[in-house]
Amino acid sequence: MAIARTLAAVCTSVLVLAGCAQGETSDPSATAGSDASASSDGTLTLYSGREEDLVQPLIDQFTADTGIEVEVRYAGTTELAALLQEEGAASPADVFLSQDAGALGAVAKADLFATLPESITTAVDPGFTSTDGSWVGVTGRARVLTYDSEALDAADVPASVLDLTDPEWNGKVGIAPTNASFQSFVTALRVLEGEDVAREWLEGMVENDVQLYPKNTAILEAVQAGEIELGLINHYYWYRALAELGEDGMRAQLSFPAAGDAGSIVNVTGAGLLDGAADDADALAFLEYLVSEDGQQYFVDATYEYPLAPGIDAPEGLPALADLTNSELDLSDLDTLGDTTALLTEVGLL
The missing domain is CATH 3.40.190.10 (Periplasmic binding protein-like II)
Incomplete structure (x- = not known):
């Protein structure tokens, strides 16, 4: 109403x-x-x-x-x-x-x-x-990967965020560990895949020289400038940039991780x-x-x-929102924020 x-x-x-x-x-x-x-x-x-x-x-x-x-x-x-x-x-x-x-x-x-x-x-x-x-x-808001279209084709972008620890992405991926949306994604990873998988992924990202940014906007700008090849952001930051720059001005493009992946929540x-x-x-x-x-x-x-x-x-x-929703994840289960920030601190990301 x-x-x-x-x-x-x-x-x-x-x-x-x-x-x-x-x-x-x-x-x-x-x-x-x-x-x-x-x-x-x-x-x-x-x-x-x-x-x-x-x-x-x-x-x-x-x-x-x-x-x-x-x-x-x-x-x-x-x-x-x-x-x-x-x-x-x-x-x-x-x-x-x-x-x-x-x-x-x-x-x-x-x-x-x-x-x-x-x-x-x-x-x-x-x-x-x-x-x-x-x-x-x-x-x-959907979690997505933004990628540098001058360095990668859409088919080159990993279908799962778990693949970002592979050596080929060393130093090429950006995240914003202080951002609440990233922290909720890590919480979802803990809920969907378990504590051990979440810890191993975070440790693998640190070992893979993940690039740290204060927020989603800075990640998108870094991809747009060719500083990194991939970044984890919320979808709407890209659409706001598109409205400002137009299609011809968007070097950064979007890729939605596979349905059901923790990175696509x-x-x-x-x-x-x-x-x-x-x-x-x-x-x-x-x-x-x-x-x-x-x-x-x-x-x-x-x-x-x-x-x-x-x-x-x-x-x-x-x-369509229904095509992105993970039926195995109840948003009410994302209430263990303290455990997530403790884990991020433990692995050196906070």
């Missing part, structure tokens, strides 16, 4: 979420917004693990539509997840917007999220949101409501907006990510 256009309409919408408009009842101890006293002061505090240039226009649009002001703290997703666990109930955050499901799972595991209304969690396709209502998926960005904001009408309205038609279409048009709400088309040229 589209976002309400006035603050009064937003507050009414939140009461509908609570089941008040139709006289419905729910357990106020279990579900956010279930208390008819849900209140609005016209502001909310957002911890955003997504970059400012990606989401601030959406936040500005939300404020323009509703009159609700959003105070944003931007930082890395992993950093904010750790901060939320450190702050606990004293956190000023009302909503956590995460770059990946792993960080959301870690915060949920610490019992810091309120349970969201079903009208929010069921607004997106099943399989791309939490199984317990603790957080909702917002967009889908479809992760999600997502959001959760902090327990202290369970009855905050403004925070609920923001979450409602993220999964609304307006919010989902923004991500399609501006960031080239997969929408998760039914009935909204993905950006042109992307493979």
